[in-house]
Amino acid sequence: EVQLLESGGALVQPGGSLRLSCVASGFTFSTYGMTWVRQAPGKGLEWVSSIGGGGVSGGSSHHADSVKGRFTISRGNSKNTLYLQMNSLRTEDTALYYCAKGSSDWSRASLEYWGQGTLVTVSS
Amino acid sequence: QSVLTQPPSASGTPGQSVTISCSGGSSNIGRNTVNWYQQLPGTAPKFLLSSNNQRPSGVPDRFSGSKSGTSASLAISGLQSEDEADYYCAAWDDSLSGRVFGGGTKLTVL
Numbered sequence: 001e002v003q004l005l006e007s008g009g010a011l012v013q014p015g016g017s018l019r020l021s022c023v024a025s026g027f028t029f030s031t032y033g034m035t036w037v038r039q040a041p042g043k044g045l046e047w048v049s050s051i052g053g054g055g056v057s058g059g060s061s062h063h064a065d066s067v068k069g070r071f072t073i074s075r076g077n078s079k080n081t082l083y084l085q086m087n088s089l090r091t092e093d094t095a096l097y098y099c100a101k102g103s104s105d106w107s108r109a110s111l112e113y114w115g116q117g118t119l120v121t122v123s124s
Numbered sequence: 125q126s127v128l129t130q131p132p133s134a135s136g137t138p139g140q141s142v143t144i145s146c147s148g149g150s151s152n153i154g155r156n157t158v159n160w161y162q163q164l165p166g167t168a169p170k171f172l173l174s175s176n177n178q179r180p181s182g183v184p185d186r187f188s189g190s191k192s193g194t195s196a197s198l199a200i201s202g203l204q205s206e207d208e209a210d211y212y213c214a215a216w217d218d219s220l221s222g223r224v225f226g227g228g229t230k231l232t233v234l
Contacts (some may be wrong), residue, residue, distance in 0.1 A: 047223035108216035
């Protein structure tokens with residue numbers, strides 16, 4: 001059974017940093033693309049970042065313009081863990097952050113499994 | 125403002141059919157597969173199906189997807205109360221080199 005367990009969400013001040021983690025199980029983590037999607041309170045889904053599968057550190061990565069230069073997606077295949085390093089946080093980054101597994105090694109593959117999310121609140 | 129455009133709401137009575145549209149452009153829907161996600165109240169999103177009707181096991185065939193040009197649709201037949209949820213379309217955008225979502229459609233079963 002595929003399981004995705006996010007952690008690392010917290011209350012942080014504007015300008016602060018946070019690292020989210022997503023521990024995966026039930027599949028060969030290294031061979032699948034992985035994605036972060038966020039949902040602000042009462043709002044719709046917003047894609048954040050994706051990283052391809054395959055290789056020692058994973059395939060190519062992509063970030064939304066709204067987080068480019070501030071957020072970095074990475075993966076630790078030996079630990080079956082996906083990360084999102086979030087720097088220079090802004091109030092508009094407040095959201096529930098979901099980790100999702102792709103259906104193939106492509107970054108662009110459909111998101112076939114989702115975690116339950118971890119809440120990031122950026123406020124002074 | 126979302127790159128993909130969906131109606132904010134849709135409704136139907138039990139047993140009826142309803143269609144949710146998703147409009148995009150040549151760099152996203154026009155070139156790539158459209159995926160649909162269902163988010164039941166208070167839960168994480170769930171993959172429903174793709175525009176080529178690939179679907180996970182467990183998704184009933186009452187749900188179907190289609191795509192034509194730069195638009196896609198999700199059709200739900202035999203509406204049931206448990207279908208009440210938010211539905212999102214999504215596609216990869218080659219110009220943005222990223223995934224884009226629609227704003228979501230809240231389906232109400234009257």
